[in-house]
Amino acid sequence: MFTGINVILVLILLSVLLSLGSSRMMALVKIMALQGAMVSCAGLFLEQQGTGGHGGIFFFQVMLLVKGALIPGLLYLAVTRVAIKREVEPIIGYHASLLAGLGLILLSVYITGRLHLSLAGDYALVLITAITTLGGGLFLMMSRTKAITQVIGYLMLENGIYLVGASLTKKSHNLSLVEFGILLDLLVGVMIMGIILHNINRTFDDVDTAYLGQLKD
Numbered sequence: 001m002f003t004g005i006n007v008i009l010v011l012i013l014l015s016v017l018l019s020l021g022s023s024r025m026m027a028l029v030k031i032m033a034l035q036g037a038m039v040s041c042a043g044l045f046l047e048q049q050g051t052g053g054h055g056g057i058f059f060f061q062v063m064l065l066v067k068g069a070l071i072p073g074l075l076y077l078a079v080t081r082v083a084i085k086r087e088v089e090p091i092i093g094y095h096a097s098l099l100a101g102l103g104l105i106l107l108s109v110y111i112t113g114r115l116h117l118s119l120a121g122d123y124a125l126v127l128i129t130a131i132t133t134l135g136g137g138l139f140l141m142m143s144r145t146k147a148i149t150q151v152i153g154y155l156m157l158e159n160g161i162y163l164v165g166a167s168l169t170k171k172s173h174n175l176s177l178v179e180f181g182i183l184l185d186l187l188v189g190v191m192i193m194g195i196i197l198h199n200i201n202r203t204f205d206d207v208d209t210a211y212l213g214q215l216k217d
Helices: 004-021 025-051 057-082 094-115 121-143 147-168 172-204 209-214
Strands: none
Touching (some): 004 025, 004 121
């Protein structure tokens, strides 16, 4: 029987697969907005299941705003400014990337089983989703050449790291403090990357990171 947290985790897994199979930048930004919102909601569900309290709701509302709206908004502005519509020549093709995503899900199930952790049913599913999201982010960073896509992979990687922490700890207060610090670093990182993307595009008329190899002292 599907509960609220199960639906959220399925949507996160779908967002990972869709991001691996999508070439359009605006679609990737929308997928990351959905994933950020779902990751924030997953944390809220686990908070309520673990403690039954509402002390951390404000933090999750802030996280939802940052992950689901602010960061995707900055990405949207970056994509609009550099005027790129799609990733044309990825290092690994999109069909192969989708197969890799399915393989990541199976690998995550295997790793979770091999860890022999005493996790409740929902927390075990969160860990499987977390490992898949983390692996998907790493894969996206390594298999794409556009800088903006690599930034999106970095954001996905951070979502996976947060879900790993959420699945392995029930001390939500400590987790919230750590995640709040990560969010600040992430926000600053995305803003800096937006500036870098603009400068790369102005210099090379493209944001393909392969051009960085042409830089000379």
